[in-house]
Amino acid sequence: MKIAIVGGGPGGLYFAALMKQLDPSHNITLWERNAASDTFGFGVVFSDETLGGIGNADPVVAEYMSRRFARWSDIDIHFRDQMITVGGQGFAAMSRKELLELLQRRCIELNVDVRFSTLAPAVEELEANYDLVLAADGINSQIRAKYADSFKPNLDMRTNKFMWLGTDQVFEAFKFFVKETEWGVMQIHGYPYSDEGSTFIVEMHQDVWHAAGFDETANEVFPPGVSDEKAIAKIREIFAEELNGYEVLTNNSKWINFTTVRNENWRHNNVVLLGDAAHTAHFSIGSGTKLAMEDSLALAACLHEHPDVESALAAYEAERRPVVASTQRAAQASLEWFERIGQYKDQDPTQFAFNLLTRSRRITQENLRLRDAEFADAVDRDFAESQGLTEVAPAMFQPFRVGGLELKNRIVVSPMDMYSATDGIPGDFHKVHLGSKALGGAGLVMTEMVCVSAAGRITPGCSGLYTDEQRDSWKEIVDFVHSRSTAKIGAQLGHSGRKGSTKLMWEGIDQPLESGNWTTVGPSALPYSTENQTPVELDRAGMDAIKAEFVASTVRADEAGFDLLEIHAAHGYLLSSFLSPVSNKRTDEYGGSLENRLRFPLEVFDAVRAAWPAGKPVTVRISATDWIEGGNTSDDSVAIARAFVAHGAAGLDVSTGQVAKEEKPTFGRSYQTPFADRIRQEVAVPAGVAVIAVGAISTYDDVNSILLAGRADLIALGRTHLYDPQWTLHAAAEQEYQGPGADWIPQFRAGRRKPPSSRTDAVRPRLSLLKEADIEEANTHLRWTPESAAASVLVK
Numbered sequence: 167m168k169i170a171i172v173g174g175g176p177g178g179l180y181f182a183a184l185m186k187q188l189d190p191s192h193n194i195t196l197w198e199r200n201a202a203s204d205t206f207g208f209g210v211v212f213s214d215e216t217l218g219g220i221g222n223a224d225p226v227v228a229e230y231m232s233r234r235f236a237r238w239s240d241i242d243i244h245f246r247d248q249m250i251t252v253g254g255q256g257f258a259a260m261s262r263k264e265l266l267e268l269l270q271r272r273c274i275e276l277n278v279d280v281r282f283s284t285l286a287p288a289v290e291e292l293e294a295n296y297d298l299v300l301a302a303d304g305i306n307s308q309i310r311a312k313y314a315d316s317f318k319p320n321l322d323m324r325t326n327k328f329m330w331l332g333t334d335q336v337f338e339a340f341k342f343f344v345k346e347t348e349w350g351v352m353q354i355h356g357y358p359y360s361d362e363g364s365t366f367i368v369e370m371h372q373d374v375w376h377a378a379g380f381d382e383t384a385n386e387v388f389p390p391g392v393s394d395e396k397a398i399a400k401i402r403e404i405f406a407e408e409l410n411g412y413e414v415l416t417n418n419s420k421w422i423n424f425t426t427v428r429n430e431n432w433r434h435n436n437v438v439l440l441g442d443a444a445h446t447a448h449f450s451i452g453s454g455t456k457l458a459m460e461d462s463l464a465l466a467a468c469l470h471e472h473p474d475v476e477s478a479l480a481a482y483e484a485e486r487r488p489v490v491a492s493t494q495r496a497a498q499a500s501l502e503w504f505e506r507i508g509q510y511k512d513q514d515p516t517q518f519a520f521n522l523l524t525r526s527r528r529i530t531q532e533n534l535r536l537r538d539a540e541f542a543d544a545v546d547r548d549f550a551e552s553q554g555l556t557e558v559a560p561a562m563f564q565p566f567r568v569g570g571l572e573l574k575n576r577i578v579v580s581p582m583d584m585y586s587a588t589d590g591i592p593g594d595f596h597k598v599h600l601g602s603k604a605l606g607g608a609g610l611v612m613t614e615m616v617c618v619s620a621a622g623r624i625t626p627g628c629s630g631l632y633t634d635e636q637r638d639s640w641k642e643i644v645d646f647v648h649s650r651s652t653a654k655i656g657a658q659l660g661h662s663g664r665k666g667s668t669k670l671m672w673e674g675i676d677q678p679l680e681s682g683n684w685t686t687v688g689p690s691a692l693p694y695s696t697e698n699q700t701p702v703e704l705d706r707a708g709m710d711a712i713k714a715e716f717v718a719s720t721v722r723a724d725e726a727g728f729d730l731l732e733i734h735a736a737h738g739y740l741l742s743s744f745l746s747p748v749s750n751k752r753t754d755e756y757g758g759s760l761e762n763r764l765r766f767p768l769e770v771f772d773a774v775r776a777a778w779p780a781g782k783p784v785t786v787r788i789s790a791t792d793w794i795e796g797g798n799t800s801d802d803s804v805a806i807a808r809a810f811v812a813h814g815a816a817g818l819d820v821s822t823g824q825v826a827k828e829e830k831p832t833f834g835r836s837y838q839t840p841f842a843d844r845i846r847q848e849v850a851v852p853a854g855v856a857v858i859a860v861g862a863i864s865t866y867d868d869v870n871s872i873l874l875a876g877r878a879d880l881i882a883l884g885r886t887h888l889y890d891p892q893w894t895l896h897a898a899a900e901q902e903y904q905g906p907g908a909d910w911i912p913q914f915r916a917g918r919r920k921p922p923s924s925r926t927d928a929v930r931p932r933l934s935l936l937k938e939a940d941i942e943e944a945n946t947h948l949r950w951t952p953e954s955a956a957a958s959v960l961v962k
């Protein structure tokens with residue numbers, strides 16, 4: 167096969183070497199515009215899986231790499247004058263320069279035609295004359311730009327500033343130095359790559375960067391190879407303590423905004439993207455070099471396994487795309503976390519360390535327990551201590567107080583409309599549904615959205631609190647919960663607004679009724695979708711009437727005995743539609759600015775708060791983003807949360823979206839939690855109110871991890887409770903927790919033991935157990951010290 171490779175980075179070189187090993191008759195030409203010696207960068211970190219792949223494919227490269235590796239397992243997090251060490255992570259890194267030199271040698275040995283200091287010919291020419299053209303031409307790929315119509319690239323340039331640097335200080339472990347400076351928080355990501363040096367990446371928020379005066383060189387153009395020495399002199403000063411007398415090493419070092427590269431397609435005829443040209447993932451989650459080499463492995467294997475180039479390229483893309491997408495999702499969560507690192511500057515150091523380690527959601531409390539049990543225990547202890555709790559227990563089983571309401575644990579049954587009421591009256595179905603959730607162990611059971619009027623229902627099956635009969639039925643349910651369980655029960659009050667008068671969920675969600683539609687209302691005469699009826703724009707009298715309905719329902723909710731009230735100001739229903747600029751186009755004092763859009767929801771909140779007993783809490787559910795251009799954003803949600811808290815909300819239940827039909831949400835595991843986290847740090851913690859996180863949280867491990875990291879105070883689970891009404895009790899059994907946070911009612915107590923799984927009676931040899939224990943202990947805290955470096959030289 168005749169192969170053209172554009173780019174002599176790790177991706178291009180490694181691919182060339184692999185292909186030549188698979189078949190020496192391949193005719194491969196590689197163009198690299200820079201000289202062979204123009205390599206840059208410091209350390210490259212690898213995981214065990216990548217190393218396994220490299221080991222299988224190319225033992226020569228793998229052997230050399232493994233001899234040159236710095237290996238360690240600890241992460242040291244330096245924060246607020248403390249160093250927290252977490253072990254068991256397993257890292258291997260080597261010098262990027264050395265790796266490139268090795269790959270260059272390997273290509274030359276294997277007779278690849280490597281043309282350094284030579285620009286590649288135009289891609290059209292390569293495409294016509296070669297069987298395959300590999301675009302390994304890096305993050306600014308010109309081939310990608312040339313065929314942008316086919317590849318459909320998306321370049322997401324982030325706002326943080328960072329710089330690749332090194333130091334001749336050999337760190338013993340992965341180091342995060344998080345430093346509060348007079349200009350704001352700056353952080354170092356540092357890791358050793360040999361017995362001679364460490365990578366030393368400096369990163370900070372753009373505001374901090376400006377405040378520190380780093381923008382002084384913003385307009386200077388540095389030629390290739392030249393570093394921003396002015397900025398580096400300042401970095402030396404700021405991090406003098408961390409550098410400990412050692413030098414800062416530079417190589418092409420200047421300020422960069424990280425750009426996440428994504429492409430809808432990786433192939434155009436016989437041209438294929440690889441490495442940074444195809445995708446990038448923030449450096450805080452792993453190295454681009456590693457990703458590029460993994461691509462090379464996959465592409466070479468696919469070409470070897472498939473009969474023609476076309477099917478091989480399709481197989482390569484199919485294999486790599488999901489892996490890259492998953493890495494990019496984790497990288498996105500990680501980079502966003504670092505962009506907002508300043509919000510955690512007052513966290514307790516142990517909690518901060520846990521928060522940092524679990525930032526991408528790939529690592530959880532249970533993973534950490536396996537890696538470093540001592541640290542996992544310290545996190546649980548610290549969580550209890552920081553809240554004045556005497557019992558150390560899994561975080562989800564620690565009690566919590568919302569306003570004056572004491573909850574036995576941190577689990578909330580999220581409000582879920584069952585569309586099963588008759589004339590707004592909840593019946594046996596609701597009693598069994600909510601009753602079983604209360605018996606199932608959740609600390610707080612929320613009703614579905616209970617509507618304040620018949621016209622405020624979403625569907626004819628929605629329940630209400632606009633008649634005394636409805637109140638009396640709710641009272642039966644509340645009494646059952648109170649008499650048969652230790653759960654608390656809250657009512658969610660709402661009005662459907664422009665999303666009302668629709669079919670039951672399973673008959674056609676958000677679709678108007680076949681017959682019997684009622685008039686809907688909204689802030690503006692704008693329908694939710696072209697299918698829905700246009701709502702009547704509310705006038706002052708209409709708004710007053712709805713406010714009075716909220717108050718009347720509040721009084722009934724108290725009479726029914728509910729412990730907590732939640733105002734539904736999310737998901738596009740009436741109050742939410744006032745908050746969102748997508749649905750609120752009013753020109754009076756209830757539309758326009760956020761202050762105006764908040765006015766009616768706050769009037770309702772104030773009236774409800776005044777009618778609800780002072781000792782009982784009112785929470786508010788909001789949509790923290792509309793997931794649509796021109797809609798409310800995370801910034802707006804912080805202001806909305808702040809306004810409700812200023813008016814007396816005891817908690818914020820942070821959901822997102824469902825405001826506009828055209829929304830483009832980014833779903834994923836616990837995808838709404840970053841919004842809850844931000845509101846908690848910026849609004850709730852300073853005000854001493856609660857934050858409830860919700861959305862695709864379904865394991866006790868995720869629940870505990872979110873709580874321990876300080877991202878939320880309570881966790882609401884919706885669909886998970888439909889799957890398993892006894893979810894909380896089962897989570898207790900899984901965690902072997904038997905304290906007061908998991909209340910097995912006497913009638914159920916006989917079932918509190920986890921059903922036994924199959925087990926073996928074979929006795930494990932005791933001496934081997936001892937050996938394993940020793941090895942585990944040694945591996946938990948492996949550091950890269952002069953002794954371990956010397957030992958690795960001896961192995962060579």
Ligand SMILES: Cc1cc2nc3c(=O)[nH]c(=O)nc-3n(C[C@H](O)[C@H](O)[C@H](O)COP(=O)(O)OP(=O)(O)OC[C@H]3O[C@@H](n4cnc5c(N)ncnc54)[C@H](O)[C@@H]3O)c2cc1C
Binds near residue numbers: 175199440442443
């Ligand atoms: C300053 C800097 C420092 C970095 N430091 C590190 C680090 O310490 N550790 C780490 O893991 N990662 C580091 N990275 C990221 C890492 O370099 C990339 O993720 C990785 O190199 C991607 O490999 P690649 O083969 O896809 O692309 P690249 O390594 O970018 O290789 C692309 C190559 O193509 C060449 N090229 C482009 N167009 C043409 C053309 N028309 N003709 C001929 N040649 C062409 C370029 O000169 C370049 O050498 C660093 C990146 C930068 C910018």
Ligand SMILES: Cc1cc2nc3c(=O)[nH]c(=O)nc-3n(C[C@H](O)[C@H](O)[C@H](O)COP(=O)(O)O)c2cc1C
Binds near residue numbers: 583734736886
């Ligand atoms: C059947 C069903 C009905 C729902 N009804 C409501 C509701 O009445 N009020 C509300 O605020 N959210 C409602 N939701 C949203 C849930 O409260 C929750 O926010 C959402 O399901 C995401 O959480 P989960 O991933 O744990 O299910 C409903 C969700 C489902 C699945």
